[in-house]
Amino acid sequence: MIIKYSAIVLVLSFFLAGCEKKVWDEHYNDQPETVDQDIWEVIQAKEDLSLFAGYIKEFRYDTLFNGDDPYTLFIPTNDAFSRLLDTGTVTRSIMDYHISLHFIQSRNVTGKRKIQTLGEKFALFEKTGNGIYLDDIGLEFESPLYRNGKYFTMDEVAVPKPNLYEFFAINNPVFRDYVDSKDSIILDRELSRPLGFDEHGNTIYDSVLIVYNSFEEEFFPVSEEFRSKTATIVFPLAEDYNLALDEMAQTLGSNFQDHTDIPIKWQNEILIPHLLEHGVFENMVEEYEFLLLPGKDTLKMKNILGDSVVIEYEPVDKELCSNGYTYNYADFGVPDTLFTGSYRHEGEWLLQERGFNTFAWREEVSVISDVTFPTLRELVPSASNDSILNVSFSAGYSGAFSVEFNIETLFPRKYLMVVRTHMYVGGIYDIYVNDELVMTMDYYDYVRDREIWWSVHEGRYLPEGGFNKFDCWVENKLDYGETKIRFEYKEPGLVSNNGLVIDYIDFLPFDE
Secondary structure (H helix, E strand, O other): OHHHHHHHHHHHHHHHHHHHHHHHHHHHOOOOHHHHOOHHHHHHOOHHHHHHHHHHHHOOHHHHHHOOOOEEEEEEOHHHHHHHHHHOOOOHHHHHHOEEOOOOOHHHOOEEEEEEEOOOOEEEEEEEOOEEEEOOEEEEEEOOOEOOEEEEEEOOOOOOOOOHHHHHHHHOHHHHHHHHHOEEEEEOOOOOEEEEEOOOOOEEEEOOEEEEEHHHHHOOOOOOOOOOOOEEEEOOOHHHHHHHHHHHHHHHOOOOOOHHHOOHHHHHHHHHHHHHHHHEEEOOOOHHHHOOOOOOOOOEEEOOOOOEEEOOOOEEEEEEEOOEEEEEEOOOOOOHHHOOOOEEEEHHHHEEEEEOOEEEEOOOOEEEEOOOOOEEEEEOOOOOOOEEEEEEOOOOOOOOEEEEEEEEEEOOOOEEEEEEEEOOEEOEEEEEEOOEEEEEEEOOHHHHOOOOEEOOOOOEEOOEOOEEEEEEEEOOOOOOEEEEEEEEEEEOOOOOEEEEEEOEEEEEEOOO
């Protein structure tokens, strides 16, 4: 019995070995008849591809086939070229876009793959259950393998896609200008050669300078192209963007008539960063990914910075670029909260950290004082941003002290300016806005008025865990831009400690 079974196993082993050898022989030795044919000779023999062959000769690309390098050609038919010639011309860049230095077998592709073309532009090759596509153009025929490549035919001429930067340079230059504004020249320490030291001990370099763009570093390199790195940008096109600014100008009234009156400074500092935060995503995001799921009230997505943002718009008009997708807004409007809402300036923003628990005034803050007092960003859980600006004077100090700084994002209108400070640290201060005296803060008024401060508008302020508030009207804001604020110390007050504490300054728009 053992001998019988052994014989059967032996026969099966020979049979399987024979089958395996046949498979490998077919794989390595059974080649299609076309493998010895030259792809350029084959194309020239195709009547319906004669225009493509003619442009290959015209641009002297026929020399590409003199070597052994394989190419993949995406060949528009004669009809496709004829339709293009009705409205445009065939250029070298168009021909470059239909030639790839890489050998592409559709059976080895699943989904989408970016391929580099002869002109170094990237095209999108896609295989789905419905067919094969190059930049969403159907590929009608896939040739067998030839000695130096293969080809696909298509019934439309593919035009090289712009990258994201090039797309917006044409369709909304505001975006392009914003990206350009983030350019800076920096020293490349790796390429620069140290020469020695200056009198202060700083290294002197034989400098090699490079352009560094903070937008492309933080968000996405929109002017570059990659094989596997893409982004999706939802940003309004120029016409929709300007119409929205026109509506904003009408809402503001006064000196604002249309989009040309909306300051570029405000757009660059407020509006565009808001749009980028809510509209730049990693990879190529499809339309269905922006749809609100049944039973959900809001749609949240993770932006390219890794932050979760609420999507409150409908992306439309998807455009394929060489390094991602762009979408327009279905109905773009500037959010009212960006220009009609209140603005809060935190007191600690006037300081910069110089070391562990060591702070100094920012360079743009002007301080006049007879004595240098230490400044502190004090952590207070009940404060607006969990911290306050705190400057403590020596006991009984009656010398000069003033702090002047600018707030740069206020539109011209009437504001109620509210200062939240501390009821146990202070003195008597005059507060100026654009060099006009608008308020005198006397901390001891709280004691006189039984710890109540009456607002100039209506109601009253009660202490909030040691914090109190003062307010005044600001009506001399005539232009957008810097609003100069100055706190000027007059004399000591009847409080526990004299100094300056600012939790925050609120500017509340007031429409009469």
